[in-house]
Amino acid sequence: MSTPTPPENPEQPEQPEQPEQQTSAAPAAPPLPPAPPAPPYSAPPAGDPRLPAYPAPPAGVAPAPVPPSATRSSKLAIFALVAAGIGLIFAAIPFVTWFSGLFLLAGFIMGLIALIKKNQGGNGFSIAAIVVSVVGWILSIIMTFVSFGLISGAAYDGLLDDYATELEGDAPYADDSTTEALPVEVTESAFAQVEYSEDLWWYAVILDNPNEDYIFAYEAIEITALDASGVVIDSATEYPTLLAGKNAVFGAFTDIGTNEIAEIEIALPDANLAALSPADETGTIAVKDVTASSDEYVSYTSGMVTSTFGEELSDVYLTVIARDAAGAIIGGGWDTVDVVPADGSAVPFEVGLSVLLTDGASFEVYPSL
Incomplete structure (x- = not known):
């Protein structure tokens, strides 16, 4: 069986003629206004093809966070140092030192927090605040003892004044005498080692107040122990009230140790410290x-x-x-x-x-x- 072949160059059917269409010229468009001049050195407008294009982040992925500023605040450390400084000043003043603990504690705690927390700066200020706080506490303890000593001294002086007034009467005697007070004299002294103690030595001093109308109320008498080379090895202070006539003091040196006393020196109160106290009234x-x-x-x-x-x-x-x-x-x-x-x-x-x-x-x- 043979396959039929298409005829060569078949006749194409003639296309019907299209009627001529009447064309008319379109009206001319009006001219465009001139574009405004571009500002000098202006950034290219958005969408300018000259700008580099960056791919958008994939869908569902958040943009990378902006890192926080690397600068850390030093305010807390500075406040700590200021508080510690105020506390140190208060600690150096007697009596006021009792209020320094509040500032020193605040400075210490704030300095410690500022030093430990990572979001706080000023490590140098923090360390200084802690050191100043510790020094302030030590100074405050010392000044507390000084304050109590001043209070005790003032109270003791008040007692001496009151007692001297009692000796002289309700009102001090007017010193109308033309005779000045004479100095106290040492008439005899002695010292020796206590038999039952190797480092304890006693001393005895007999004094004469030659003034009939003057007394020495609680004035200091210094007794100093010297070794054979003249070196001071101990001392003691007595505060007797020396009435007219013979008086005596007896005491002990307690810090001699293995030394030996060769002599003692006695310092007496000046005559101008005598208080007028008439014998017939004293x-x-x-x-x-x-x-x-x-x-x-x-x-x-x-x-x-x-x-x-x-x-x-x-x-x-x-x-x-x-x-x-x-x-x-x-x-x-x-x-x-x-x-x-x-x-x-x-x-x-x-x-x-x-x-x-x-x-x-x-x-x-x-x-x-």
Whole structure:
């Protein structure tokens, strides 16, 4: 079976003629206005093909966050240093130092927070605030003791003034005398090592106030111990009230250690520190019925004390000086009587001595205020 072949060059059907269309010329468009001049150096408009194209982030992906500023605030550290500085200033002032703790604590805490927290700057200020706070606390402790010492000193001075006024009467005596007060004199002194203690030494000083109408009320007497080279190895201060006539002080050096005392020096109050106190108005203190007794280890002196002062006396001192058979000072002791009445009533006393009295020994009792 054969496949028929298409005839060559088949006749194409003739297309019908299209009627001629009438064409007319379109009206001319009006001319465009001139474009405004572009500003110099202006940024290309949006969508300008000259700008580089950046691909948009994929759908569902958030744009990358903008990193925060690297600058950290130092305000807290500065506040901490200011608070610590104020606290340090307060700590250096007596009495005001008691209020410094608030500022020092605030400066310490703020400085610690500013140093630990990562979003806080000013590490140098923070460290300085902490250091200043610690120094302020140490200084505050020292100044607290100083403050209490000032209070105690003021109270003690007030007591001395009050007591001096009591001795001289309700109103101070007018110093109308033409005679100036004479200085106090040392008439005798002694010292020795205590038998039962290697580093304890006693001292005894007998003084004479030659002024009948002047007393020395609680004026300091400095006793200094020197070794053989003249080096000071200890000192003590006594504050007796020296009435007219003979007075005595007895005490001990406690910091001698292994040293040995070669001599003692005694510094007495100046004569211009004497207070006018007429003898006929001041009064006297006397002892009577004095006896001595001893046990196996210690000797005691006892007796009665009276007063001719116009008012009750408190804390009356009884100082005892013991002597050997040759009259040399060999020891002593002291004690106080709490109250001696103003009516002349006798009050008993007893004083233990630093030495055991032996046959031929004697003693003297010196009352004072």
